[in-house]
Amino acid sequence: xxPISYYLVLSGLLFACGVCGFLIKRNIITIFMSIELMLNxxxxxxxxxxxxxxxxxxxxxVFFVMVVAAAEAAVGLAIIIAVYRTRETLNVDQVNLLKL
Amino acid sequence: MLSIHxxxxxxxxxxxxxxxxxxxxxxxxxxxxxxxxxxxxxxAGEYMLLGAEFVAAVQVIVYAGAIMVLFVFVIMLLxxxxxxxxxxxxxxxxxxxxxxxLGSLLIAWVVLxxxxxxxxxxxxxxxxxxxxxxxxxxxxLLPFEVTSILILIAIMGAVVLASKPPVPGGxxxxxxxx
Amino acid sequence: xxxxxxxxxxPILPLAGAAxxxxxxxxxxxxxVTIVGLFFSGAAFAWALGVAxxxxxxxxxxxxxxxxxxxxxxxxxxxxxxxxxxxxxxxLVVTGxxxxxxxxxxxxxxxxxxYYRFFSYLNLFMFFMLTxxxxxxxxxxxxxxxxxxxASYLLIGFWFTKDSAASAGKKxxxxxxxxxxxxxxxxxxLIQHFGxxxxxxxxxxxxxxSPETAGAGLLxxxxxxxLVGACxxxxxxxxxxxxxxxxxxxxxxxxxxxxxxMVTAGVYMxxxxxxxxxxxxxxxxxxxxxxxxxxxxAATIGIAQTxxxxxxxxxxxxxxxxxxxxxxxxxxxxxxxxxxxxAFFKGLLFLAxxxxxxxxxxxQDMRRMGGLRTKLPWTFWTMTAATLAIAGIxxxxxxxxxxxxxxxxxxxxxxxxxVGVVTAFITSxxxxxxxxxxxxxxxxxxxxxxxxxxxxxxAGHGHGGHGHGGVHESPKVMVxxxxxxxxxxxxxxxxxxxxxxxxxxxxxxxxxxxxxxxxPAENSQTQVGEKGATEQTTEGTxxxxxxxxxxxxxxxxxxxxFLGLALAWLLYYRSPDLPxxxxxxxxxxYEVVCHKYYVDEIYASLIVKPLVNGxxxxxxxxxxxxxxxxxxxxxxxxxxxxxxxxxxxQSGNLRSYxxxxxxxxxxxxxxxxxxxxxx
Numbered sequence: 001x002x003p004i005s006y007y008l009v010l011s012g013l014l015f016a017c018g019v020c021g022f023l024i025k026r027n028i029i030t031i032f033m034s035i036e037l038m039l040n041x042x043x044x045x046x047x048x049x050x051x052x053x054x055x056x057x058x059x060x061x062v063f064f065v066m067v068v069a070a071a072e073a074a075v076g077l078a079i080i081i082a083v084y085r086t087r088e089t090l091n092v093d094q095v096n097l098l099k100l
Numbered sequence: 101m102l103s104i105h106x107x108x109x110x111x112x113x114x115x116x117x118x119x120x121x122x123x124x125x126x127x128x129x130x131x132x133x134x135x136x137x138x139x140x141x142x143x144a145g146e147y148m149l150l151g152a153e154f155v156a157a158v159q160v161i162v163y164a165g166a167i168m169v170l171f172v173f174v175i176m177l178l179x180x181x182x183x184x185x186x187x188x189x190x191x192x193x194x195x196x197x198x199x200x201x202l203g204s205l206l207i208a209w210v211v212l213x214x215x216x217x218x219x220x221x222x223x224x225x226x227x228x229x230x231x232x233x234x235x236x237x238x239x240x241l242l243p244f245e246v247t248s249i250l251i252l253i254a255i256m257g258a259v260v261l262a263s264k265p266p267v268p269g270g271x272x273x274x275x276x277x278x
Numbered sequence: 279x280x281x282x283x284x285x286x287x288x289p290i291l292p293l294a295g296a297a298x299x300x301x302x303x304x305x306x307x308x309x310x311v312t313i314v315g316l317f318f319s320g321a322a323f324a325w326a327l328g329v330a331x332x333x334x335x336x337x338x339x340x341x342x343x344x345x346x347x348x349x350x351x352x353x354x355x356x357x358x359x360x361x362x363x364x365x366x367x368x369x370l371v372v373t374g375x376x377x378x379x380x381x382x383x384x385x386x387x388x389x390x391x392x393y394y395r396f397f398s399y400l401n402l403f404m405f406f407m408l409t410x411x412x413x414x415x416x417x418x419x420x421x422x423x424x425x426x427x428x429a430s431y432l433l434i435g436f437w438f439t440k441d442s443a444a445s446a447g448k449k450x451x452x453x454x455x456x457x458x459x460x461x462x463x464x465x466x467x468l469i470q471h472f473g474x475x476x477x478x479x480x481x482x483x484x485x486x487x488s489p490e491t492a493g494a495g496l497l498x499x500x501x502x503x504x505l506v507g508a509c510x511x512x513x514x515x516x517x518x519x520x521x522x523x524x525x526x527x528x529x530x531x532x533x534x535x536x537x538x539x540m541v542t543a544g545v546y547m548x549x550x551x552x553x554x555x556x557x558x559x560x561x562x563x564x565x566x567x568x569x570x571x572x573x574x575x576a577a578t579i580g581i582a583q584t585x586x587x588x589x590x591x592x593x594x595x596x597x598x599x600x601x602x603x604x605x606x607x608x609x610x611x612x613x614x615x616x617x618x619x620x621a622f623f624k625g626l627l628f629l630a631x632x633x634x635x636x637x638x639x640x641x642q643d644m645r646r647m648g649g650l651r652t653k654l655p656w657t658f659w660t661m662t663a664a665t666l667a668i669a670g671i672x673x674x675x676x677x678x679x680x681x682x683x684x685x686x687x688x689x690x691x692x693x694x695x696x697v698g699v700v701t702a703f704i705t706s707x708x709x710x711x712x713x714x715x716x717x718x719x720x721x722x723x724x725x726x727x728x729x730x731x732x733x734x735x736x737a738g739h740g741h742g743g744h745g746h747g748g749v750h751e752s753p754k755v756m757v758x759x760x761x762x763x764x765x766x767x768x769x770x771x772x773x774x775x776x777x778x779x780x781x782x783x784x785x786x787x788x789x790x791x792x793x794x795x796x797x798p799a800e801n802s803q804t805q806v807g808e809k810g811a812t813e814q815t816t817e818g819t820x821x822x823x824x825x826x827x828x829x830x831x832x833x834x835x836x837x838x839x840f841l842g843l844a845l846a847w848l849l850y851y852r853s854p855d856l857p858x859x860x861x862x863x864x865x866x867x868y869e870v871v872c873h874k875y876y877v878d879e880i881y882a883s884l885i886v887k888p889l890v891n892g893x894x895x896x897x898x899x900x901x902x903x904x905x906x907x908x909x910x911x912x913x914x915x916x917x918x919x920x921x922x923x924x925x926x927x928q929s930g931n932l933r934s935y936x937x938x939x940x941x942x943x944x945x946x947x948x949x950x951x952x953x954x955x956x957x
Contacts, residue, residue, distance in 0.1 A: 002105050002106050002109045002149075005211045005212050006109065006113075007146070007150070008207075008211045009208050009211060009212065010113045010116065010117070010146070012204045012207050012208055012211070013120070013204070013208075014116060014117075014120050015204065016200055016201065016203075017123065018120070019196070019200040020197060020200060021123055023193070023196040023197055023200070024124060024193075024197075025124075027129050027180060029133075029174060029175055029178075029180055030123075030129050030132050032171070033123065033129075033132055033133060033171060036136060036168075036171075037120060037123060037139065040139065040140060040143055040163070043143070043155075043159075044146060044147075047146075047147055047150050047152045047155060048150060050150075050152070050225060050227075051150045051151060051225045054225055056225065056227065056231060056232065056235050057235065057239070057240075059152045059154070059155050059232060060235050060236055062152070063158065063232075063236065064240075064243055064247055066158065066159070066162055066163060067247040067250065068247070069163070069167065070162065070166070070167055070251070070254075071250050071251055071253075072254075073167050073170060073171070074170065074254050074255065074257075074258040075254050075257045075258050077170060077171070077174045077262075078258035078260075078261035078262035080174065080178070081174065081177070081178065082261050082262060084178050085264075090178060090180050
């Protein structure tokens with residue numbers, strides 16, 4: 001019998017790693033992977049709560065999260081490819097045309 | 101108390117945590133991708149423990165099997181190498197990481213100490229496909245349809261964004277033919 | 279019930295003329311401008327004559343309500359006009375002499391490029407002056423007061439391209455303003471204590487009050503403040519310094535504004551407020567003292583002046599001092615009488631001086647004139663009449679009015695009388711000095727041929743019109759007003775022949791009802807008040823003795839006048855080198871007098887310089903630059919600095935954005951946790 005809180009802690013840990021990765025990493029693709037990590041952490045907490053409250057809706061949410069993650073990954077990678085074509089770099093620090 | 105449930109949870113959890121931390125540590129993106137795959141696989145195991153077998157299956161097939169493959173393909177396509185050491189953002193290091201750490205520690209503390217969550221048995225809530233299907237196509241029909249449109253748009257967007265811009269003077273292939 | 283006299287036409291007609299000439303005059307021909315200017319001022323004069331003819335059938339005081347102006351609680355002021363004997367006298371003087379000067383200006387200013395502007399300003403002045411005279415409340419009078427100051431500024435600086443003229447205009451306006459400040463405070467006191475500014479309402483409230491013999495009180499304060507205003511406008515000590523400088527303006531301006539009308543506004547105002555002054559003996563004494571001192575002081579300066587217009591300017595200041603002296607001893611109608619005769623002969627003097635200046639091609643220095651009597655016969659004879667009048671030679675206007683003043687002054691205090699007689703002597707002396715230097719002897723100037731040295735004051739006055747073949751008489755359009763004024767100078771005094779000389783003093787009787795003393799306790803003592811209608815009885819009670827005394831004093835002042843004439847004849851006709859030797863003997867004193875006792879310099883160093891320095895260093899550098907400008911600049915700088923710092927948030931760096939998001943969400947999470955846990 002594992003208390004749900006353990007699952008939640010694990011989920012939080014994964015999410016925290018995702019955020020850290022987002023902040024630390026310089027490669028765009030790695031940053032994207034950190035986002036996927038975050039989403040995974042969230043998925044875990046969804047399923048854990050579904051089990052806790054005995055509602056299957058939580059697992060259905062996971063589907064939608066996955067769908068969105070997939071769509072976002074596809075489009076995001078397409079953007080990365082497009083950026084790579086013009087910028088010749090995958091370093092996010094050099095993609096800073098939004099600078100004032 | 102040490103039950104098989106707990107041992108399995110800890111095992112999968114350790115793998116997931118290790119993969120996550122490895123993601124942070126690795127300098128080459130392909131290593132990061134591979135450790136992410138490991139995380140997803142471990143998470144699939146966790147889902148099984150929670151009784152969400154269909155979700156676990158979908159996780160492996162879609163997430164680990166499709167999305168991560170996409171990532172690996174892109175890494176290969178762009179020939180991403182070891183990432184350079186450029187100067188980061190001070191704000192991110194100074195504010196972001198401590199803030200995030202603080203946030204997650206707080207959450208963990210609250211969850212562990214204050215939440216009145218009980219235990220969950222293995223497979224307490226069966227997540228059989230038919231049950232999920234019932235839910236998906238009855239209560240959640242609208243979001244289902246909307247997400248399908250979302251995927252359609254994403255496909256179109258990805259194709260448009262990633263396609264090569266038109267070269268003036270026709271494609272080289274055409275020229276060769278003439 | 280009174281008929282509707284349409285008094286408002288009298289000021290409005292010149293205003294219309296000013297507007298027409300002002301807006302359309304530039305493109306119009308000289309003839310059109312002339313017709314407009316003369317028509318409107320002439321129409322005002324004609325209407326005033328009409329009013330005068332119907333005057334005897336009026337029930338007085340006649341008030342005409344035009345429009346309401348201020349209604350604020352209990353305080354109300356209207357555009358309304360007031361007519362009584364005093365107003366009628368002023369009205370006729372202003373419109374009559376004004377109209378004559380308009381005619382004269384046609385000839386004098388004919389060659390000036392600003393011809394239309396001159397007539398526009400002149401008509402504007404008439405409008406304001408008539409408003410001043412006809413107003414039924416102090417506030418409307420104040421509008422006229424300020425307006426004539428404005429018109430004076432415009433006309434003094436008429437040749438504004440000349441620095442000295444522009445400065446003179448500024449000086450006049452500023453010094454006037456100082457007086458107006460006192461006037462305004464007086465008005466505020468009136469409002470505060472009597473709740474109104476309308477003459478009838480204020481005076482009705484004051485009439486029951488008894489004189490403040492015990493010391494200075496409210497009425498004394500009001501009186502002195504009004505006097506300050508009058509000093510500014512009528513050029514008394516200490517605010518007279520603008521009048522000599524005002525001679526920069528064209529000579530008709532000097533005649534109209536600075537001899538006949540504007541400068542008399544102060545005397546009119548004091549006379550109108552006689553109810554206040556009669557109850558404030560201290561204020562009256564101040565009026566008399568200032569008037570006497572000014573009369574003497576200005577006369578002494580006039581002796582040493584060499585510019586013909588400056589002599590007349592100081593003479594004006596001196597004669598105004600006589601009028602104030604008269605008011606100060608309670609002889610208000612005598613003061614007004616002298617005002618009227620002064621308008622005639624001083625106006626004439628200025629116009630004739632203008633004719634002389636015009637004739638000799640712009641020269642104003644008397645040392646370069648002389649022997650002009652054969653060349654300018656009309657000017658000579660009219661100026662002679664005026665000079666005799668001002669000197670107080672018996673038979674002419676000035677004699678009667680000046681004598682009236684001196685006699686009443688003696689009744690108040692022998693000191694006033696003595697200074698007055700000495701001043702009369704000096705007046706006679708410098709006027710005849712002017713007369714001799716200008717018209718007798720050898721011609722010392724250079725305008726015999728062409729190319730007269732264009733004297734500065736005359737720079738704008740071209741002579742292109744007539745073929746200038748030397749000194750010549752002025753055209754008829756200038757001579758006719760001179761002649762009319764000369765006639766008035768001679769016969770104008772006969773309305774006021776005093777009882778001692780066998781006359782009936784019509785003027786005094788006419789103004790009697792206006793100045794009739796309304797003091798509460800006046801039966802027993804002979805107060806310092808005008809006993810208008812009872813003049814005869816006063817004279818009747820001690821007829822013989824007072825009459826012979828009056829004759830004696832008259833004789834003394836006549837003797838003084840002739841003494842002045844004789845001295846001038848000696849120094850400037852018989853032995854022309856004598857003045858030079860005298861001056862050498864008293865060189866120091868002469869220097870001081872010649873430099874007008876250095877009053878202008880004293881004012882400059884005591885008042886003007888500290889003000890300018892203070893304004894520059896404190897107000898400009900300190901307040902304006904440091905406080906105001908710097909506040910604005912620093913606010914802008916501060917905004918810029920802040921935005922400079924905040925700008926760094928938008929670095930375009932993805933990771934810093936993410937960092938901010940993470941930090942912000944951490945704060946939110948912490949707060950939510952805290953909130954949840956608290957519950």
